[in-house]
Every structure is written in C-alpha cells, then in structure tokens.
Amino acid sequence: MKLKKWAALTLCGVLMLSMLTACQGDSTESESVVQSEVSSSVADPVQAAIQARKDSGEYPKLVIAFPTVTGRPAGADRIQEKLNAYTEEKLGISVELEIMDMASYPQSMTLMLSSGEQADIFNAVSMGYSACANKGYCLDMGEDNLLETYGANIMEVLNPLYIEASKVDGIQYGLPQNRDMASGQGGYVIPKRFLDEIGFDYESMRTEESSDYIYTDIETIDEIYAQLHEKYPDMHVFLPNKSSHLRNVLQYDGLGDNFGVLMDPLNTLEVSNLFESEEFLETCKRYYEWNQNGYISKDALTDTATPQEQIKAGTGISHLCALKPGILQSQEQATTLPGQPTEELVIFQVLDDFMNSGAINGMNWCINSSTEYPVEAMQVLNLLYSDSVAANLLAWGEENVDYVKTDDGHITFPEGVDASNAEFSHSVNWLFPNQYITEVWVGQELNVYEETEKFNDNSKKSKALGFSFDNSSVMTEYTALVNVQNEYINQIMLGFVEPEAALKEMNEKLYAAGLEKYMAEKQKQLDVWAAANGVA
CATH class of the missing domain: 3.40.190.10 (Periplasmic binding protein-like II)
Structure with missing residues (x-):
C-alpha cells in the first residue's frame, strides 16, 4: 500500500537528518539526538x-x-x-x-x-x-x-x-x-390557533419528557381531524407531502427502498413485501377514509405547493413530518408569514424515534x-x-x-x-x-446538537443497522419496480382509490416486474451481512 511506502520514506528522511546532525557534534551527544528524534518520529x-x-x-x-x-x-x-x-x-x-x-x-x-x-x-x-x-x-x-x-x-x-x-x-x-440519524416518525403538525378554536386540550397531554412533542395515538389524530373539518369545512385538514409521506406513516425498515422490507425491524431480519402487509393496508384505509371525508384536497396529486406554503396561504391546516431536535422551531419558521408573529405549532407523535438500516451509511x-x-x-x-x-x-x-x-x-x-x-x-x-x-443558526436552541446526539443514542434501532443493499445486480428489476410504484403509490396512499382493489392490482404488476427476484437478492445479501456481523 502507498501508506507503507510513505512511512518508510519519512523514517528514512528523519534518520538521514539525524545522522547529519550527529556528524556535527560530540558523538555521545549526537547518539542521544539520533535516538531521541527517531523515537519521536516513530512515536x-x-x-x-x-x-x-x-x-x-x-x-x-x-x-x-x-x-x-x-x-x-x-x-x-x-x-x-x-x-x-x-x-x-x-x-x-x-x-x-x-x-x-x-x-x-x-x-x-x-x-x-x-x-x-x-x-x-x-x-x-x-x-x-x-x-x-x-x-x-x-x-x-x-x-x-x-x-x-x-x-x-x-x-x-x-x-x-x-x-x-x-x-x-x-x-x-x-x-x-x-x-x-434517527427519525421521529408519525409527527402530525397543527397550529395552536386551530386547536384552541375547537377547544382541544393538548396541554394536559404533555409529559415531562415531551416538551416539544405530545405522544399519542393515531385515533387521537382521527378525533382532532374530525373536529377541525367540522369547524373549518372549506379548508384542507390534512396536507400531504408526497415525497416523504410513506416513510413517515409506518415504522418499517425499507433496506434502501420499499421493495422488500423488514416489517418488524426491531426483532426480525425476514424480508417481506410492504405492499402486501396488513399494516400498510390498514394505513391506506385510514387515508382513504380521510379523503372521502373531505380532509384532503382533491388537487393533492398535482399540487406542488408545500404544506407550509398552504398553511401560510390559509388553505390548509395540518401535515405530517419527520421529527428531530429543533424541528418545532424549524416548522414554526417555515409556516410564519414575513413580518407576522410566530405561528405557534403543536406536534403530535404517534410512532417511535427510529433508526433504520441505512441511517448511518446513507x-x-x-x-x-x-x-x-x-x-x-x-x-x-x-x-x-x-x-x-x-x-x-x-x-x-x-x-x-x-x-x-x-x-x-x-x-x-x-x-x-x-x-x-x-x-x-x-x-x-x-x-x-x-x-x-x-x-447554531438563529431560531434553533443552542443545545440542539447535544439533544441530537441523545436523540440518536436513545432511538429504537433496526436489527439491520449498518446493512446497505447493493442492487447493481438487479438494477433492471429495480427500474421496473419504481415505475410500478410511481404509477400507484400516491393514489393509494392519499386515498383517491379504494385500497384493497388497487393494492391487488399494484402487487400483481410488482411481481411481474421482478419483485420476487429483487426481494430474494436483498434477503441473500442481508443474510450474508448478518452472519458476518453476528446478528441473529
């Protein structure tokens, strides 16, 4: 390796310099200098x-x-x-x-x-x-x-x-x-003023460890959204962010993508099809119900405005985001109109802080x-x-x-x-x-990085933490799978189509595109990684 060559040359240079020094003075003193300099360079x-x-x-x-x-x-x-x-x-x-x-x-x-x-x-x-x-x-x-x-x-x-x-x-x-590296999943963001208008008591739900977020369940979000829709029937209660929606609504490990995942990442390394899981179906049913109830804009599939922009424009109320230390302040900045008082927000978290396999090696x-x-x-x-x-x-x-x-x-x-x-x-x-x-940029707490370190360390971690899937041998299948996913995913996830029938059709196309081969390659690589790293 080049390193060995460099080390040898450096040591030779130090020895030559020391020998020249030795020639110019008392031999006993020179020997001491040589030994000192060589020892120092090696140490x-x-x-x-x-x-x-x-x-x-x-x-x-x-x-x-x-x-x-x-x-x-x-x-x-x-x-x-x-x-x-x-x-x-x-x-x-x-x-x-x-x-x-x-x-x-x-x-x-x-x-x-x-x-x-x-x-x-x-x-x-x-x-x-x-x-x-x-x-x-x-x-x-x-x-x-x-x-x-x-x-x-x-x-x-x-x-x-x-x-x-x-x-x-x-x-x-x-x-x-x-x-x-971790991600606080299932974070539903709602301006305080809307919650105050419907009389929802969020303060009583706070705990000592939840200064920024309120830990609750998805049924509570159902209840809040129903009240918000009744109070504000002309506004869009839920504003989806299509690019990040899927990875925030369910806690699973995608192992680099959504084609072969760990549905129980804390306990198993078994790769399965996300889109055939009961958890995914139930989630899609909930969003289908929200869509049918009028919580989601009929233009959500084509709308390019961010949820924050829609809140500032007065057309929407709530959205979903990944959580981390400092996110409350960032979201408040993003939803506040220039020159206006800060838009105070409440964030409800319905899933855990989680670190997936690719969090470290991304x-x-x-x-x-x-x-x-x-x-x-x-x-x-x-x-x-x-x-x-x-x-x-x-x-x-x-x-x-x-x-x-x-x-x-x-x-x-x-x-x-x-x-x-x-x-x-x-x-x-x-x-x-x-x-x-x-x-630390203005608007964030000065201890945001200390809190981030604790956030990472205390998060739940996938058994596959550190695994990185190399899909180069199944790239043809990957391209075909992405095309199928793009055809269906937003329509299904945002409740524009009845989920059971649409998922059946989507899965048929995924398998035709090579999902089984893709998942098998992912499982094979994961098994090799697990054996090499002593993960059972």
Missing part, C-alpha cells in the same frame, strides 16, 4: 508526516468532492482559499473543493472515480455506499492502521457503534457523520482507493471531524461575510444578506463530517 507519525511536508515546502493538493442542492455556490472559491490556508497551516496540505449539484452528483462522481480523475475524498450520498465499496472505489481505512493512526480524533468523536456499522464485509470503507465519507495521498486524505478528514474552524468554513462559510454571531451565541446572516443573495448558503451542513462542532 508520533502524525506530527512526523506534517513536519516532513512542511520541511519539503511542497504541499500535496487533495480534492474533496461533494454535492449541494444547487451546485457550486458563488462564494465557493473564497471558502476554498480560506480552507486551503488553514489546512496548509495545520497539516501542510492544500485542498480543492469539487462541488456538484445533487441531481447530477451520482453520475458525475461515478465518472470521476471510474476514470481516474482526482477526487481524493468524496461523499457517497445518493451513489450507494455498498455499491461504491463493491466497485472498488473506496480505500480500506483499516489497512495498516490508517484510521487508527491518522484519524485518532475521528475515533474519539464518532460513536463506536456507528463506526462499526459503517463497515462493508468487515472492512472500513467509509465513515458516517455526526448528525441526526452519506458516508470515503477516501478514493486510487488516491496518491492516503495519509494526507485521512489527516484532512481527521481535521474536518474534529476542528471547529474547518468544520464551520464548510458548513457556514466565512465569519462576518457569510454569517455573523449574535449576542446570545447564535449565528445569522449579516446585514443586507439573506438566502436569496448569500454567496455560501448551500443547505447541506448536515452532509459534512461533524455537525456537532459547528455554529
């Missing part, structure tokens, strides 16, 4: 690597590749220059930021990796972490103790459970972030197996995971240019800057290695 290879680069005056350049929603921000060159100056000072390494848009990232990043174009560090988001590992794109971080030696800070800041769960076939091909940071600089790449990652200056540069940009600190310890836009004209506002600070050491 601290991290500092030896940094010092060797600085002494040479030649700083290797590393390319860090990742996506944002809209691509390379206008101020990216400026942030790259700032980060580059910092990594040169700290590590003797130059960096270049290769920033792509999220939509084209999988194809563009795959092309870079397969063609040999330089991309020393990359994020596997939307590419499939297991697929990247299986295609040979990812360096084994455990070989020659690369992670242990040059990523010691990473080992300290990441939960050991998450590091272990990010291995593929027992090999450390990538690392997860410190971010919200967007891992990897080192390119073809990099010429494995040691340097690990040291850069180590810095990004543990150094708040570097972390904030990537997450928020440059202080007093892209953001300013408030008197109470938050950050916000400088005067005259907002999301529309900010030069480094990318909305993917959750993608970077360690969100916990970055600044």
